[in-house]
Amino acid sequence: MDGPDVGWYLVVAAILFGIGALGVMLRRSPLIVLLSLEIMLNAANLTLIAFARQHGDISGQIFALAVMAVAAAEVAIGLGLIVAMARRGMLLDVDQASALRG
Amino acid sequence: MTITGAWVCLLAPLAGAIAITLAGTRISRRTAAYISTLTTFVAFGGALVAFLGLWATDHGDREIVSTAYTWLESGDFRVELQILLDTLSSTMMLIVSGVGGLIVWYSMGYMAGDDEERRYFAYMSLFVFSMLMLVQAGNLLLLLVGWGLVGLASYLLIGFWHHKPEAVAAAKKAFVMNAIGDATLALALVLLIWETGTLTYLGVFEDVDGLSTTTVNLVALGLLGGAVAKSAQIPLHTWLPDAMEGPTPVSALIHAATMVTAGVYLLVRASPIFEAAPDVQALAAILGAITLLVAGVIALVQWDIKRVIAYSTMSQIGYMFVAAGIGAYGYAIFHLMTHAFFKALLFMTAGVVIHHLGGEQDIRKMGGLRGLMPRTHLAFLVGALALAGIPIFSGFWSKDGIVAAALADGGALGYSLYAAALVGALLTGLYTFRLYFTVFRGEPSDFVKEHAQEDHGEGPRSMLIPVGVLSVLATIGGLVAIPGVWEPFLHWIDETVEPTVKATVTQDYATSAVAVTLGLVGFLLARRAFDAGRQLVTGPAVWRVLEHKLYVDEAYDALFFRPAAALSTALRRNVEEPLVERSLDEIGAGTLQVGGEVARAQTGLLRTYAIALAFSVVVLVVVFVAVR
Numbered sequence: 001m002d003g004p005d006v007g008w009y010l011v012v013a014a015i016l017f018g019i020g021a022l023g024v025m026l027r028r029s030p031l032i033v034l035l036s037l038e039i040m041l042n043a044a045n046l047t048l049i050a051f052a053r054q055h056g057d058i059s060g061q062i063f064a065l066a067v068m069a070v071a072a073a074e075v076a077i078g079l080g081l082i083v084a085m086a087r088r089g090m091l092l093d094v095d096q097a098s099a100l101r102g
Numbered sequence: 103m104t105i106t107g108a109w110v111c112l113l114a115p116l117a118g119a120i121a122i123t124l125a126g127t128r129i130s131r132r133t134a135a136y137i138s139t140l141t142t143f144v145a146f147g148g149a150l151v152a153f154l155g156l157w158a159t160d161h162g163d164r165e166i167v168s169t170a171y172t173w174l175e176s177g178d179f180r181v182e183l184q185i186l187l188d189t190l191s192s193t194m195m196l197i198v199s200g201v202g203g204l205i206v207w208y209s210m211g212y213m214a215g216d217d218e219e220r221r222y223f224a225y226m227s228l229f230v231f232s233m234l235m236l237v238q239a240g241n242l243l244l245l246l247v248g249w250g251l252v253g254l255a256s257y258l259l260i261g262f263w264h265h266k267p268e269a270v271a272a273a274k275k276a277f278v279m280n281a282i283g284d285a286t287l288a289l290a291l292v293l294l295i296w297e298t299g300t301l302t303y304l305g306v307f308e309d310v311d312g313l314s315t316t317t318v319n320l321v322a323l324g325l326l327g328g329a330v331a332k333s334a335q336i337p338l339h340t341w342l343p344d345a346m347e348g349p350t351p352v353s354a355l356i357h358a359a360t361m362v363t364a365g366v367y368l369l370v371r372a373s374p375i376f377e378a379a380p381d382v383q384a385l386a387a388i389l390g391a392i393t394l395l396v397a398g399v400i401a402l403v404q405w406d407i408k409r410v411i412a413y414s415t416m417s418q419i420g421y422m423f424v425a426a427g428i429g430a431y432g433y434a435i436f437h438l439m440t441h442a443f444f445k446a447l448l449f450m451t452a453g454v455v456i457h458h459l460g461g462e463q464d465i466r467k468m469g470g471l472r473g474l475m476p477r478t479h480l481a482f483l484v485g486a487l488a489l490a491g492i493p494i495f496s497g498f499w500s501k502d503g504i505v506a507a508a509l510a511d512g513g514a515l516g517y518s519l520y521a522a523a524l525v526g527a528l529l530t531g532l533y534t535f536r537l538y539f540t541v542f543r544g545e546p547s548d549f550v551k552e553h554a555q556e557d558h559g560e561g562p563r564s565m566l567i568p569v570g571v572l573s574v575l576a577t578i579g580g581l582v583a584i585p586g587v588w589e590p591f592l593h594w595i596d597e598t599v600e601p602t603v604k605a606t607v608t609q610d611y612a613t614s615a616v617a618v619t620l621g622l623v624g625f626l627l628a629r630r631a632f633d634a635g636r637q638l639v640t641g642p643a644v645w646r647v648l649e650h651k652l653y654v655d656e657a658y659d660a661l662f663f664r665p666a667a668a669l670s671t672a673l674r675r676n677v678e679e680p681l682v683e684r685s686l687d688e689i690g691a692g693t694l695q696v697g698g699e700v701a702r703a704q705t706g707l708l709r710t711y712a713i714a715l716a717f718s719v720v721v722l723v724v725v726f727v728a729v730r
Contacts, residue, residue, distance in 0.1 A: 098705065
């Protein structure tokens, strides 16, 4: 088999996932949070494809395609929400949007 | 043809009830009355066809079972929708539909102008159907269906004037007292199914010999309980006087002529079971004797014209119980028939009086009605003579037959019943003529002068014609069983239920002489008391006890109602409120509190959620790895 061993891919994916998770947890701008989410999803995609290649099984790749479709849908909704917030003159800060506090 | 008549008889009143109910306000009140009357007379026609057909049949074949379909089936046990036509049921059909038709017709005048006439006639038709169901049923379960339905119709009609609180209370009382009897009857049926696996009369009567004594006694007791409650015998009698709150035709039809005699019908119909349990059969006779005395005495002091007649009804049904209890079945049914004639007549003439006086029922306000209402007076006199057992009139033949049968039965029981029945004859003469003299003789009272409505005669024609017909029947209705001369009625009934006791002709006429003398003594005493302007019962203490109906209502109140009410109050205070109610409160409050605490974790901050999520995943991963 050509290319690096599957372990390397997993390491890259883990790093990407960590970056994304930290972004979601620490940043306050909704745009950045959304971007970080995308990074996490792509990290997951990377592991899927890596394993698919290792096993020579195509279903992992198909699953990755499905994840992309979901991600696209999520971005469409998320960006729509952010635009709506901006139009209403709300601060683009996720800590401010806390109306659902118990 | 014969059996078709029986089915028409059963279904015509049902069709009437359904038609009136469905038509609702689209038909006039008068139309509803016509539908009800007409269907009841159609039923009478059907009964007549069935009777004549049966008459023409050979002696051995006068027992026809007709099955419409299998109603329910469970393993070997099956109940079919079937009717039994024999000499007993055809006689009952004629009585129920004939007297019923006359009374429904009479109602047309009596109820005219009532706001809810249509509802009344629908109920009346329902009642006639239920009663026919009861007497025509081919098995005990269908009998129970009719039994329950007449109870319902009685409840609905007693409480017909639902704006009167007393009427509603009386309806409830009748229903509850009857429910006791219904329950014992149902239990007896369950026991029969358990032991014999069938409920058809013929099947049960065949199997009854093979049952243990205990079983037969229990079954007979259950049936007797039902009969006692339905026929208002002691100790389940208190509902009948209160039931007089219903319209007078209802009292005449349900609480005199037909429904209350259903108990007697059951005793006669189920006679093979009772003969297998002689102790229970004797108990029926004893209860009947006690009732006929107690009710006769109480009737001496009542002031309400309908209540006097109601107590007299209880007393006369007591006679029928005595007859059925000693095995003189033919006479029980014979007295049932003549009683239906003369008691319905008395109630209906009382209704004419009440109608004429604008709804007044207190006999203290009446008096001297003879001159104002000559025809009504005559009809009432006929009824009174028949009730008191004066010769020629119908009650004479049937009542004296029962008394003579008690004499023929002999033994301690027979002679005690004989004595009780003779005392009853004296009491009957007393209370009947006390009522007669107080209402019709003497000078018209001020109340009567004021209220007598002279402009429209004694009453509408639809009321007077049925009264006339019944007067004729009450006069000559007893001539179908003259001891030793001509007894076709008794032979007819004997074909279905063979009597176990039969008086000799000598016993019959000797008894009649004594009983008639006692009846006449009652009449004379009542007249002397009336002429002297005093009451029949003079002791104030005795009077008070009788006026309170021997305190039976009070005793039941203290024995059953108040302990039950006290128990439920105690349970409410000590169980319901502290345990059930408060635990519900606590559960609610606790949930609220926990919810309040948990809600604090809900910060509304997106990043906290993300951190919690990530942290949980880490924990889960660690746990999984550690566990593996």
